[in-house]
Amino acid sequence: MLKIWGRMSSSNVQKVVWTAEVLGLPYERIDAGLSFGITKDPEYLAKNPNALIPTIEDEGFVLWESNAICRYLCNKAAINGSAAAQMLYPVELKHRADVERWMDWSSTALAQAITPVFFGLIRTAPEQRDQASLLSSSQKTSALMAMLDKQLATRDFVCGEHLTLADVALGSNLYRYMVLPFAQIGYTRPELPALQAWYERLGRMPAYQAHVIMDLV
């Protein structure tokens, strides 16, 4: 059976579990990372020398990097004729490139922008926070969310009218953006109506409710 290492509070683990759920794949998840440890054990490092989560093992094949894992799971399910896989990761060349573009953007732009304010507000004591850096991170994240808002003004999901891996890659940090206690640093999120509507659309999906919507830790 597919094995997934990683704690559920990780946005990158959430993507993998969400993908497995939409594909209907049976899996075993092993808590790892932060207080769960494991990532620096020699056995784990042999699988993932980054000492990061997630990592998967599927029939002896080991893979890390969350976006690569999501694509692998879809590609494998598609070989077995899964309609869900073809929905999540479209085969048409340009549609697929669009999905991959937003997946890359999720890791290289959005995750980089939001991480300082996420760590500052959730994992740092108030007296140790760097207010200027957290404000800057909030503003950068909002600027990127405004781009997404524009993209979503003419479609229900990031790459069209149905859920794809682009939504999965972006959805965890979207949740964080929606619920982070920005007021603690005197910041107010801008009104972004299409982003809000997309968030509510994802929020009606069982896998998002079960694996993304949770207390931030």
Ligand SMILES: N[C@@H](CCC(=O)N[C@@H](CS)C(=O)NCC(=O)O)C(=O)O
């Ligand atoms: N680019 C990697 C990033 C992996 C990553 O940074 N994982 C974080 C959690 S989101 C981690 O392992 N943090 C250390 C820990 O949990 O111990 C991916 O997408 O898989």
